[in-house]
Amino acid sequence: MRLESGLSGSEDNPDIYTISESRVIFSPPLMMSTINNENQEFTWYRRKKRDLEIKWMLLLAISIALSLVLSIILLGNCLKYGPTVLSISSWQSALLRHIKGSKTWKDADSQATKIDQVCVTPECSKKAESILKSLNREVAPCDDFYEFACGNWIKKNPCPDLYPYVSVIDTLNSKPIEQIKSLLENESDSNDELITNITRSYYKMCMNAGKFTCFLFILSQLIISFSNIHNLYSFSEAISKKSNQSIHKIIEQIGDWPMATNKQWNPVDFDWMEATVKLRWLGISSDAFIKIQPVIDVFNNTIYRIGINEPKLSLDRNQLIGNSSVIKHYINFMKKTASTYGGQREMIEHDVYEVLEFERELSLLTMPEEAVRESIMFYRSMTVADLSTLAPSIPWVEFLSGLIGREISDDQFLLFLPFSFINRVLANYLSWTVVRALLPYLGPKYDQLEVEFWDALYDKHSETPRWVKCVDEVSNYLGPALQSMYARAFYSESVKETATRLAISIEQIFNESLSQNKWMDNDTKIRAMDKLDNLNMFIAYPDDFLNASSVSKMFEKMDYNEGSSYLENTLNMSLWNINMLLERVDQPNGRIDWAKTQRISDANAFYSASDNALFLPMGILTPEVFSPNLPSYLNYGTIGYAVGHEMIHGFDNLGRHFDKSGNRNNWWTNESQVSFDAHSSCFVNQYSKYHLINDIKLNGQLSLDENIADNGGLHIAYQAYQSTRKYIDIELKMPGLNYTSDQLFWISYAQLWCANYKNSTLEIEGANSNHVPGRYRVIGSLSNNVDFSNSFKCPIGSPMNPEKKCFLW
Template sequence: MYVVERKVIDVHVIGEKKDAIGWLMISYSMPKEDRRNASKLYNKMTIGELQKLVPEIPWLEYINRIISPFFIVKTDEAVIVNVPEYVKNLGKLLTRTPKRVIANYMMWRVTGASVGYLNEDARDIQLAYSKKLIGKETREPRWKECMGTISRSLAHAVGSMYVRKFFKESAKSDAIIMVDYIRTEFENILKNLEWMDPLTRERALEKARAITPHIAYPPELLMNDKLIELYDGLIITKGNLLENMRNLTIFGTDYSFKRLREKVNKKDWRNHGAAAVVNAYYSPLENSIQFPAGILQGTFFEADRPKYMNFGGIGYVIGHEITHGFDDTGRQFNANGDLKDWWEESTKNKFLERAQCIINQYGNYTVPELNITLNGINTQGENIADNGGIKEAYHAYINYTKIEGVEQKLPSLPYTPRQLFWLSAANVWCSKYRPETLKLRIVTGAHSPAQFRVNGPFSNRPEFAKDWNCPVGSKLNPVKRCSVW
């Protein structure tokens, strides 16, 4: 099964700007707000049906050329067309666009993908674009750029090296314990929700209990034979960066196509082997959470420091990822990762009312230095996850202290352990943006800027106001609060 995805095309062909404007397909694209409904993006049909829908493109020939020599498909092969209207308009556009413009566009896409691996003159042009877009005036040192490229392109190999050389095994076992604490807290929240009917509650608990955690790295990452097998056929030659990147692109594409007829294995180690990454993920199709080794250190986590710091750091992130399974998009998938509606209608409506409160709250936040308000709709998934995550992490920490005992204060600081939890959680998102980057994040990003990822969720928690003695009606202890989970 294939996915025919909508792409927003951005091109500037020198000397043909007027003609190339036709490639700015924004008017054909489904708005981001509508794309939050996963059902709208799941349009299953055969290649034959797609051919009738968009006769301007020879779909069967096109697909078979791409996946050759691994497979040959027929017109009865199923495909998922994310946005049929977009593809229909694309077909019409191709017929009325001069072939010269199409050819120039294709070559521009090749050039645009390669410019970072060319000489200084070419990269200076790229830098000028970056300066305009995100305000970046200087490039990273070449070694740092190369390290980033290698980490992305050879993620499993780099992850294996990182784990062997730097990762502390105690971090993995401690993180597993924290996941158990926080998942248990989320289950407790589900059990006590007044707005959820019994049937939906039981399905929600089933989904929460079915979440598979992938912590630090899979065991296979340290098995040389598995890595050799994974990279079998990849050709890397010394002294030719552009050719090597081309080989990596082809290798990765072929790797995906080769798996077309494989039975889906949601626990395949290869899907969770990028260990040297400072990030975390929730997968709705797997109903899994992933915390690579790279995030189990630094600001987020250290095995030998007070637990209020770890629960405020990585604990906040763990709760965030668990809650993604129950945000406005994650809730559309069931415990098995299938796109199925498991909500009773009355409870669904109550969820949407609570989500609307989050939308309104964040949609009324203004970034003063830009005088721009946030998009509460496009950021609602991350905002719901932030609000649920901090609540789960806080109460998980309280439960931890009931079992293990109250922790000591930090020497020379007047703060209580609970206050230090909040400070640790806020410290995770300490950030400084260039104005251009901040504007781009607000206009296109799914995450709210960092300050709102702290002030928004904290202001919705009465526990925060109590721990810090915030006056009623103050900024972080408002009369009206929003709470989904």
């Protein structure tokens, strides 16, 4: 395992910055907390100064002696019991044992005698209350563990009108978002770096645009209702025309929007390749027809190549092909947008269905979602000359040179899409995708169109607060700067240290599990252990993010002007980002992509196959989920599971195609590959039988990689927790919870996935997502786990302990 910290290079998609590499040895645990003693009140001020000094020296000597004694106690534990991930619970238990004269616990099989004290930290009290309020104790754990763990949470958290679903993960996101809001709303001072000032300026510009345009929108609606006030109505129309000027200027540069223009449209004025190049230099990355971006060479991940991929569709492929209710809302959305832009009804009605038909046929040329998950397997390297032979109607040298800004002649991956449609349809479709992408920056009349579409689609009835949208915008374009501000203001180094130690313990247990694997042959087993040993782990944030001036250097070439409009600055930042990405073509791979961790508010973790790297960002390390002041069985049930989940991704049906260096390379023998396929097919069959709603079932093939990671990650997290128990003399109980530490491990895991979905959400997305809903993440993984059944004494054949179980890692 390699642990990286620091900053320097980058990777595919908006990439991150690597760091100086260092080997980490799993050393004895450090003391994670201290004891602060309140000084008693004495009347020393009446005594002579000399007496006062003597007293202070005596007190200091006693304090030093006490500190030495406590340090010797802790050091003795470390030397006696070996390394462990130390939390406040193990620190408290060490004190209790020596102060109260408790006997040292040595027998790893006598687990029940270890829990005889209660955790008294504020974190424990808050967590215990949360666990208790979520449980539905009227349901037997062995019948339906999800309902047992989350039943009351679901009852108390109905899905609000604002969102298609509500979940524990979403509530975890809310605190970091509010903290970010407070950072962005603070006034800058003379000591702040330029990028900090720009970050706050952009947020305020977004907020002010919302306030101003919303006021104008409300005013215009009021004015329209008074038909006799012609002058004011004319003023309202003038305001609307002003808000249209920016988008009209952009669309006219690419040949205009046929169904929405009042001018005579000439097909000679439109060329899709020329329009795509123009949009790129305006700061608009157009993937309407073909997606071109720098990608890490999957056969040699030390370098970036030009990647040519399929287009980005406006809707999910399955929705475009077969969901009539979604199509109805989508058509109305397109019509309203074209009408707001200035199009005439007759022309819009004539063209809009041709655009839809084009996008449907385009979607048929793309891969199904199941195949997209494994699209990395279809990559081919070829020269521009080879590409020109396959698609001679496209001048690839000129097209790619125009996009990148210099002549190119590198090997690249190809997905060829035929363009046998007339120019009018292409122009309509391209203009539609551009206008839709810019709706949030064009004022309330345009922005509201997108809101209405999603409200109708997911049965929503209220709008996301403006400040939440603006925080999201800042994260999109200024993620590292925001991450740096957040880490310096709110983050504790002890959280990073504790999470790092926990992650290392998970890696050690997974390594032991691989060494004892029964279905892999020895050659594959050795390569698997070697890949795990070369895993890079990135916890919380890069150390260089604590240095504001270091982060500022990342944005030196970005053009930002407080005198420009919100749209203009957004396009300038987008152009800077596009340039930064495309400059990487033919450049060495800096290995780590900061964009994978730039959204602080995301309670999520990531694995990058091309880096063989695991990311555990700040957003998931919140006190509600993980804390040095919580018992280890809770930390392992949440963050331990998350770390295990991401590690397993390196060995799932997708990650297993990459070797220890992150290159696509088949390191499996035929025998082990056959065994892998046989074990993984069990998960496909299991999850495909789960019913979502009505006749809709889960797609077990589409969600295979996530289901493998859930099952394997939970298994090794539990084993890692068990391995640390023998180093802890007393495990503290959670106040008010009459459950064993093992049972609380499973409960803490399950309650991560408490969620309440609208039926419309399940109908639209349930079978089209590679992540199954929380209910099935819990039921699916726990019903396969023997340790879970033993913890709750579930009879064989009960719903949560079926006789047939799936197992891989």
